[in-house]
Amino acid sequence: MEIEEGNTSxxxxxxxxTILFGVIPFIVIGAMVVLLLNSSGVLFQSxxxxxxxxxxxxxxxxxxxxxxxFVRNTGPSEISIAQADxxxxxxxxxxxxxxxxxxxADAKVIxxxxxxxxxxxxxxxxxxxxxxxxxxxNSAAAAPRPTVGQASTFALIGTYVGIIPVMMGxxxxxxxxxxxxxxxxxxxxxTAGLLVFLGIDALLESNEIAVDNLAPAFNAQILIIMVAIVxxxxxxxxxxxLIQRASKRSKPDIEYKTEYxxxxxxxxxxxxxxxTSTSFQQQLLIRPIAISMMISIGIGLHNFGEGLAIGAxxxxxxxxxxxxxxxxxxxxxxTEGLAIVAPMAKSRRIPVAKLIIMGLIAGGPTIxxxxxxxxxxxxxxxxxxxxxxxxxIFQVVYSIGSWMYHTNGSRGLLSNHxxxxxxxxxxxxxYLTGLLV
Amino acid sequence: xxxxxxxxLFGIAISxxxxxxxxxxxxxxxxxxxxxxxxxxFGGHTPGYPTLQxxxxxxxxxxFVINPKTAVVDPMKYLREFNYGKLSTSSNGTVIRDFTMxxxxxxxxxxxxxxFYNVWTYNGTIPGPTLRATEGxxxxxxxxxxxxxxxxxxxxxxxxxxxxxxxxGIAPGGKFTYQFTAEPFGVFPYHCHMQPLxxxxxxxxxxxxxIDPKKPRANAxxxxxxxxxxxxxxxxxxxxxxxxxxxxxxxxxxxxxxxxRLIRIYLLNMLEFDPLNNFHLxxxxxxxxxxxxxxxxxxxxxxxxxxxxxxxxLEFSYxxxxxxxxxxxxxxxxxxxxxxxxxxxxxxNQSINENLNVTSIRNITxxxxxxxxxxxxxxxxxGVN
Numbered sequence: 001m002e003i004e005e006g007n008t009s010x011x012x013x014x015x016x017x018t019i020l021f022g023v024i025p026f027i028v029i030g031a032m033v034v035l036l037l038n039s040s041g042v043l044f045q046s047x048x049x050x051x052x053x054x055x056x057x058x059x060x061x062x063x064x065x066x067x068x069x070f071v072r073n074t075g076p077s078e079i080s081i082a083q084a085d086x087x088x089x090x091x092x093x094x095x096x097x098x099x100x101x102x103x104x105a106d107a108k109v110i111x112x113x114x115x116x117x118x119x120x121x122x123x124x125x126x127x128x129x130x131x132x133x134x135x136x137x138n139s140a141a142a143a144p145r146p147t148v149g150q151a152s153t154f155a156l157i158g159t160y161v162g163i164i165p166v167m168m169g170x171x172x173x174x175x176x177x178x179x180x181x182x183x184x185x186x187x188x189x190x191t192a193g194l195l196v197f198l199g200i201d202a203l204l205e206s207n208e209i210a211v212d213n214l215a216p217a218f219n220a221q222i223l224i225i226m227v228a229i230v231x232x233x234x235x236x237x238x239x240x241x242l243i244q245r246a247s248k249r250s251k252p253d254i255e256y257k258t259e260y261x262x263x264x265x266x267x268x269x270x271x272x273x274x275x276t277s278t279s280f281q282q283q284l285l286i287r288p289i290a291i292s293m294m295i296s297i298g299i300g301l302h303n304f305g306e307g308l309a310i311g312a313x314x315x316x317x318x319x320x321x322x323x324x325x326x327x328x329x330x331x332x333x334x335t336e337g338l339a340i341v342a343p344m345a346k347s348r349r350i351p352v353a354k355l356i357i358m359g360l361i362a363g364g365p366t367i368x369x370x371x372x373x374x375x376x377x378x379x380x381x382x383x384x385x386x387x388x389x390x391x392x393i394f395q396v397v398y399s400i401g402s403w404m405y406h407t408n409g410s411r412g413l414l415s416n417h418x419x420x421x422x423x424x425x426x427x428x429x430x431y432l433t434g435l436l437v
Numbered sequence: 438x439x440x441x442x443x444x445x446l447f448g449i450a451i452s453x454x455x456x457x458x459x460x461x462x463x464x465x466x467x468x469x470x471x472x473x474x475x476x477x478x479f480g481g482h483t484p485g486y487p488t489l490q491x492x493x494x495x496x497x498x499x500x501f502v503i504n505p506k507t508a509v510v511d512p513m514k515y516l517r518e519f520n521y522g523k524l525s526t527s528s529n530g531t532v533i534r535d536f537t538m539x540x541x542x543x544x545x546x547x548x549x550x551x552x553f554y555n556v557w558t559y560n561g562t563i564p565g566p567t568l569r570a571t572e573g574x575x576x577x578x579x580x581x582x583x584x585x586x587x588x589x590x591x592x593x594x595x596x597x598x599x600x601x602x603x604x605x606g607i608a609p610g611g612k613f614t615y616q617f618t619a620e621p622f623g624v625f626p627y628h629c630h631m632q633p634l635x636x637x638x639x640x641x642x643x644x645x646x647x648i649d650p651k652k653p654r655a656n657a658x659x660x661x662x663x664x665x666x667x668x669x670x671x672x673x674x675x676x677x678x679x680x681x682x683x684x685x686x687x688x689x690x691x692x693x694x695x696x697x698r699l700i701r702i703y704l705l706n707m708l709e710f711d712p713l714n715n716f717h718l719x720x721x722x723x724x725x726x727x728x729x730x731x732x733x734x735x736x737x738x739x740x741x742x743x744x745x746x747x748x749x750x751l752e753f754s755y756x757x758x759x760x761x762x763x764x765x766x767x768x769x770x771x772x773x774x775x776x777x778x779x780x781x782x783x784x785x786n787q788s789i790n791e792n793l794n795v796t797s798i799r800n801i802t803x804x805x806x807x808x809x810x811x812x813x814x815x816x817x818x819x820g821v822n
Binding site (some may be wrong): 002064066080081083084085088089090091093094095097098099107108109110112113114126128129131132156336363 | 477479480486487488489491492493494495496497498499500548549550551552553554566667671676685769772773774
């Protein structure tokens, strides 16, 4: 125990009595736990057997005349699976690893069945107390198998949807560099608009998956908010540290555009830096790149979630992958590259290699997401990754917002009509390109 | 170390975490992972469907034998078991048949392999025991209510109001003796008539009463088939359909019959929720005696459709040996358990059919109306003896 200087010692010394008060709650709660678990229901006896619950998380159709349902016991107690059916007609099936499922355990129910491509099927699972749970698949399609060919197809889709559009967005870098301050603000707020749209989209998307595919036992909706908030505050912390460290180490001989020097810098990241005008000037130069890097990471996380969704959609037969769909995603994602370069427009020249690295960080995860989503879809993982993506995106929006606030100084953000128009237009662009998907 | 490099490292770190979380989530296997050494075979009943092997458990009500200790009924025993009661004779020479029925409603039994359901039963089985008497006998049935709710027995047929089992429920722990004259001859369902009627019936309180005509029907291999269903998840739709209580039972235990032997089936429908049920016989035709109240068949057919509580008698014999299916020709019911098999064994008894003088509807067209009435055994309206 550290004792701060200047404080009286007895406020921080722990007496035996204090220890006792610290321990009593644990003893009482421990005793309650022991009592409740060992009284075998004497205290709070219930004659009502808890209702069983099963979630059919995924249904997979295989080309060798087989339907596989991935089920999880999301009820309060152990259950046993008694029967499987297809379209409410009983069929022989196997359940692996076994028919008895402890709470939250999962199993695979394999039903040999000659299914037809494109037709809807309802898969039903009946538990030992006769309760039937079912899941409708709107259009049966053969699950992609993890072959080299299929993996390359997903990689190609990921390249089209993630890497190419982000890179194309980056190509606008020289163009953005030559913009006047107002137009620059316009593009920055456009970026913020795009990202806010993406963030809300990710939250809605994960909510939809949570409602459709996850049992209430997972509390998935609160999980979404939780993960998004934790991601947001963690990334805020990380980016502040990143900026601080970079500021300390950077050399002071960098070229600097004087137009921003007159504004004060009240940023949290500089609080304990003994702010001098030199370090502040460095800060202004370093921050855009750091912001861009954070945007790349945030978009990377988002695209990972998007890749999962694309792969899963193919796997679940919800989407027939068409060139049109891929084109839609490509247009939609081109704006993401723009988001990355916009904050760097007024800093010194960025080497092409760095831009490419940022592009890969932002776009590359789409491929990995498509692989995982396509071959090993799990709704809970998809929800978590989409929420992380949303949190990451809101962190980026915050960074852009605070950057614009400082560079605009006393004028304030909402008094500049270029910023308002840019923000609105950013969301509109996403909405319109989103219609294509 | 420069800032972009830190950022790149940070990006890589996040990717690794993301990958780790995803593999952890996807790779997680069930806690009940055990005895993976044994391989079970499943599937393959239908041409074109693969036979597969699994390290897990097989779910297959079409070929699984239900555990007789927990099953709600032994369908093979029920099929040919007729209870004639404890016999005695009254002072005027009337045959008295005494039966004891025990109603219960708190047991949970297996209704399909692996599926346990709170069954309400007469004498512990669904369907309840088949009671059998001859027209004119006095039937006395003592109902003991071992359940937690009011129960009764309502018999179809002719009897006084107080023997109808509708207005007087038997309280838990109570006892009542129903007494009436067995009339007319035919096939009759019996069931609990307490409210809510639907609940008491769908849980299993029903069975068959057969009243034979005074001049017995021709000698035959006789069996009872009662069609029912189970709504195990209480959504007013049946999850299982059966004949004689266990889905698919006669698929893995085919009913063995002899070639050319007259088969007589007392068929009843007690299915709740679905308005219709039916019986279809493969590769054969049968004479159908609606309600069994006549000795002349109503129809020569291979399918008969019944509403709840409708019943009749089927008579047929198989010309060729082999396996023959019988099932509801409402295919939904067939594919949810109401399917069975006859296994016709090469006949040793070629002559039996000739001795039996089986009447087919095809050769009764010359029957006169008076003959028809004389043999029908119909009782005049309001005639209670």
